[in-house]
Amino acid sequence: MKVIDVLNNSKQPFFTIELLPPLKGKNIESLYSILDPLMEFKPPFINVTYHSSEYIYKERENGLIEKVSIRKRPGTVGICVSIMHRYKVDAVAHLICGGFTKNETEDALIDLHYLGVKNILILRGDPPVNEKEFNPEINGHSYSIDLLKQITNLNKGIYLEDDIKDGFSTDFCTGVAGYPEKHFEAPNLSADLNNLKNKVDAGSDYCVTQMFFSNKKYFDFVESCRKKGINIPIIPGLKPITLKKQVTKLPSTFHVDIPEDLFNAIDKCKDDAEATKIGIEWTINQGRELLKAGVPCLHFFTMSNPKPIIEIVKALF
């Protein structure tokens, strides 16, 4: 199934979960142990994130320092297919611009098509850790809209090599990211909304938002989107706080605000267990209000920790 078909046809609101591939060296069983308890609640889709390579510095035997490129969490495509096979649900593969040339992207899309993965969440990717700005590969995409256009072209049978005539057409359902609190590089919310509108005009089927902790930000964002003529479904992204330090870490990593009430409540907690309780309650309240307002779906960022999501899902669905 395609995400957009489920969004359009589901009579009940549903939820999706986003998983990280295991760290290199761990087996896929570690991911199944996260997913198994969540699958009892029958999410129709599982999103699997894509992680670009990053540079680390390693000391050689002779004392010289070597800069090495490593991918800490490989395996997105393999994991998607394993999930589809094991749980008989659809997977949404995240695909990023970073680290890919357009030709490598085309080959990856052909692989995804052959493997039966129909859903792609299209992202630019963040700059690698220790680097200030995003730099595309030579002959790669600079922005997610360019990757989206490549996919919509392939959906029409248009390949990079124009001597391929009558090539088969893929049939990908495409989602993109949206930012209720603005993407951190955008000069203002209006410019960022123009970017989202361009992605919609280029064929995106739906949008998933960055996490937010105040529903007002989401409701205002949706209202501004609708005013701009962005009429695709906008799926709210939610993340329960589970560690005390996240009240400072999440804003610096994801450029999101923590409301004063939530910050104060977490600040008073004596340990992470107390913070988790508050975080779960907060997300349940957010979820209740969003569902009451008629959102078709909630998207949970699990960050490889299923327990809080299970409690939230039990309370909401």
Ligand SMILES: Cc1cc2nc3c(=O)[nH]c(=O)nc-3n(C[C@H](O)[C@H](O)[C@H](O)COP(=O)(O)OP(=O)(O)OC[C@H]3O[C@@H](n4cnc5c(N)ncnc54)[C@H](O)[C@@H]3O)c2cc1C
């Ligand atoms: C739900 C969700 C899931 C995610 N999953 C992953 C993942 O799996 N892997 C990963 O690496 N990252 C992931 N991310 C993070 C994402 O890659 C980053 O937020 C990234 O910095 C931006 O990606 P984007 O697709 O929104 O970028 P874009 O849409 O390309 O926008 C990036 C910035 O460029 C601006 N812009 C766009 N077009 C132009 C233009 N033509 N000229 C000037 N400025 C322009 C935009 O306003 C924005 O500020 C995810 C984010 C979300 C919300």
